[in-house]
Amino acid sequence: MPKWDKLMLWDMRTFRFYSVKIEHNAVDAMQFRKISPLPMTAPIVDHMTNGLTVLDQGYKNTAAVLSEITHIDGNKGKLQYRGYPVGYLFENHDYEEVCHLLIWGNLPTPEQKRQFRANMAKEMVPDPSVNRAVRAFAPEAPAFLIISAGLAAWAASDPSKIPVHAGDRIYLGKTKEVDAGVYRSLAALMTVTAMTSCHQQKKTFIAQADPSLSPIDNMLIMMGKVDRYGNADKKFSKAINKLWILFADHEMTNSTAAYLHAASSLSDPLSSMVTGISACAGPLHAGAIDLAYKRFAEIRATEGGVKKHMEDVKAKKFRLMGVGHRVYRTVDPRVGYLRDMMSQFQNAVNDNPLLEVAKEIENAVFNDEYFTSRKLSINADLYGSFVYAALGFDVRIFTPLAITARSAGILAHWRESMHQPPCLWRPRQVYTGRVSEDA
Structure with missing residues (x-):
């Protein structure tokens, strides 16, 4: 039986067909380099130089490595280390x-x-x-x-x-x-x-x-x-x-x-x-932990509190810190364990006035159609910060x-x-500026 693990491409510029192998539900980006607008008689090096480039701004759909370490299924909310x-x-x-x-x-x-x-x-x-x-x-x-x-x-x-x-x-x-x-x-x-x-x-x-x-x-x-x-x-x-x-x-x-x-x-x-x-x-990564904590203090000190802040978030005046995840489309699998940890330090956690702000935000996120329709929930980093706080760590650390x-x-x-062939990460660009015809 024929194998159907191939991507068939038809370049309308040249009316040439190409076959790209699919492996691990991925394709080798270098295979696109052979898709060239040049005539078949052009040297192979020219075809490769002028071959198709995959534009993926911010690496949103590009895998850079083959790895056996960590598996995440964002749709099912699963996280495994080496299969555990x-x-x-x-x-x-x-x-x-x-x-x-x-x-x-x-x-x-x-x-x-x-x-x-x-x-x-x-x-x-x-x-x-x-x-x-x-x-x-x-x-x-x-x-x-x-x-x-x-x-x-x-x-x-x-x-x-x-x-x-x-x-x-x-x-x-x-x-x-x-x-x-x-x-x-x-x-x-x-x-x-x-x-x-x-x-x-x-x-x-x-x-x-x-x-x-x-x-x-x-x-x-x-x-x-x-x-x-x-x-x-x-x-x-x-x-x-x-x-x-x-x-x-x-x-x-x-x-x-x-x-x-x-x-x-x-x-x-x-x-x-x-x-x-x-x-x-950076504030779009783990630095968001610091920003969320600081934002809670601002919300607590602002007239209208959480209710006013959530209205501002819906109006896109603010980004809601500590909510949502780029990977999970359901509940983050770590959150339940973090909640259990917080319950172990209930007195210390409850003594933290910012926790009440976080709880109000969590309640709004879980019950407001604006957030539930977008499948947003409190993320693990937010809960983790309250465990550190309950233990008495300085927020700066x-x-x-x-x-x-x-x-x-x-x-x-x-x-x-280090146990794979060396490969310098050197991404390409798509130039969109002016090109001078002068030598």
């Missing part, structure tokens, strides 16, 4: 186990988990230059900029890990070096995030990492989130371990793509992380904590790319 439903992982595992799953493809054995902790602790002690870089900023500076500088200093503290400085392709196809880069990057981001939090709150930062503890526990101790015995507060540890599972990866997000775009040049993973953080901090949670998935994608 996120709900199963949330209920039965902790964040470091999910890290291992995402990055190395399997849930760790007890020995692998012990080695993961030891490797992380070894890398969580920063060079003094990192602390100097962080402290060079005013405490009021945006946290993502402080963290970016700290990571740049961390990378600079060992130039032998920088491909251009070392004069070689350090990571591509080299599992040992890639894994070392993963540990170093995870440890650096968690440590610099803790260092930044201390700097913003004018606390003394103490770099210490116990190889018997989880990376999250070591980070919390660095941040001063400890019990009376100086151990990581179990309430914080348990909550962050669960919360971060829900945000460990989300397929090819803007920040993941930005990271991989930088890394496609074979840059080192820490420098690429700075690129990813810059993308993540919410987005960096979300970025740190996502680093596991980002580095999983980087590791995957």
